[in-house]
Amino acid sequence: MTEVDYYELLEIERTADAATIKSSYRRLAMDCHPDRHGGCTDKEARFKAISQAYDVLKDPQKRAAYDRFGHAAFQNGGGGAGGSPFGAGGGFDGFSDIFSSIFGEFMDPRGARQNAARGADLRYDLELTLEEAFEGAAKEIQIEALAKCDSCAGQGSRGEARAARCTTCGGAGKVRANQGFFVIERMCPHCAGSGEVIADPCRACDGEGRALKRRKINVDIPAGVDEGTRIRVAGEGEAGIRGAASGDLYLFVHMKRHAIFEREASNLVADCPISFTTAALGGSVAIPGIDGAKIDLKVPAGVQSGETLRQRGAGMSVLNTRGRGDLVIRILVETPTKMSTEQKALLEQFRGTETGDECPASKGFFKRIKDSLGG
Numbered sequence: 001m002t003e004v005d006y007y008e009l010l011e012i013e014r015t016a017d018a019a020t021i022k023s024s025y026r027r028l029a030m031d032c033h034p035d036r037h038g039g040c041t042d043k044e045a046r047f048k049a050i051s052q053a054y055d056v057l058k059d060p061q062k063r064a065a066y067d068r069f070g071h072a073a074f075q076n077g078g079g080g081a082g083g084s085p086f087g088a089g090g091g092f093d094g095f096s097d098i099f100s101s102i103f104g105e106f107m108d109p110r111g112a113r114q115n116a117a118r119g120a121d122l123r124y125d126l127e128l129t130l131e132e133a134f135e136g137a138a139k140e141i142q143i144e145a146l147a148k149c150d151s152c153a154g155q156g157s158r159g160e161a162r163a164a165r166c167t168t169c170g171g172a173g174k175v176r177a178n179q180g181f182f183v184i185e186r187m188c189p190h191c192a193g194s195g196e197v198i199a200d201p202c203r204a205c206d207g208e209g210r211a212l213k214r215r216k217i218n219v220d221i222p223a224g225v226d227e228g229t230r231i232r233v234a235g236e237g238e239a240g241i242r243g244a245a246s247g248d249l250y251l252f253v254h255m256k257r258h259a260i261f262e263r264e265a266s267n268l269v270a271d272c273p274i275s276f277t278t279a280a281l282g283g284s285v286a287i288p289g290i291d292g293a294k295i296d297l298k299v300p301a302g303v304q305s306g307e308t309l310r311q312r313g314a315g316m317s318v319l320n321t322r323g324r325g326d327l328v329i330r331i332l333v334e335t336p337t338k339m340s341t342e343q344k345a346l347l348e349q350f351r352g353t354e355t356g357d358e359c360p361a362s363k364g365f366f367k368r369i370k371d372s373l374g375g
Helices: 018-034 041-057 060-074 094-107 109-115 130-135 277-281 341-352 360-372
Strands: 122-127 136-147 174-179 182-187 208-221 229-232 251-256 262-264 267-275 283-288 293-298 308-311 326-332
Touching: 018 041, 041 060, 122 130, 122 136, 122 208, 130 136, 130 251, 136 293, 208 229, 208 251, 267 277, 277 283, 277 326, 283 326, 293 308, 293 326
Parallel strands: 122 251, 267 326
Antiparallel strands: 136 208, 174 182, 229 251, 262 267, 283 293, 308 326
């Protein structure tokens, strides 16, 4: 099948720049778009061909391969007499470049070397009280991890000797091998990806430039953190190999159980038992706030067990803001279990005056029972 030249399809010169290629493609694509021609098959075929040409010529790597090998650059096993353009004899490392743009540092020589030598990230589980989470806290923690070696100051070498470039990978930290159509990259086995070798390694750290140490770290915990909050402390992870970048420390917050409050997002919830006389007549209760301030809550007469009272802005701090949640008090009406003779007598007098209207929910419940039993 005859292949139409991509430059001819887009009606441009072979020296056209990216802007010209894009402009010509838009013009031609709009002119022959099948939706504008009632689904014409010829226009649809031309539109697809133009789109394919633009997909190749807009990409510098694909365009370079096309300029050298034509359509054969994108056919399996193609490449003309020179073999596959992506193989050892083709002189074009297209797939490596494409993967480099996708995987970033992993496929970049400097990035691969730095990634291999960079210190590992560390995790630390930090337990906080509710008060510490509300106010924020400055905490001192201890970790045991690889840190810069004192004997060689992190260089990995003894005396004045310094690391030399690895001759196997040329300092790239990785080696490549052609396997048919693909170029495979892997970590250099000689230098373990560091790109350097030590002729006279430090005895204290075996040439890594780091050794296991216990150290203290001061960290600031922001107000409003909650269970599972992750805090990144940059550069406080394991030290990198021979002066490479350190990893990061990640603090995972865990909350201790509080004696009074339960936390629901930014709100605080507490159960508050009150006497049945306070529930009937109304009154007030004093609750200690999480910030230490006393909070007086008015209890309305006739409040029922399970109802809630809310104090706006008396809850937890909201992370990264100046706001606060609410304090929610769940009312629990407590029936007395120990009463004096006088108290019992007074309650008997009260019971003798009851009409049933005092407790409408109870009255309604028993009425429904009576009605269901036919009176």
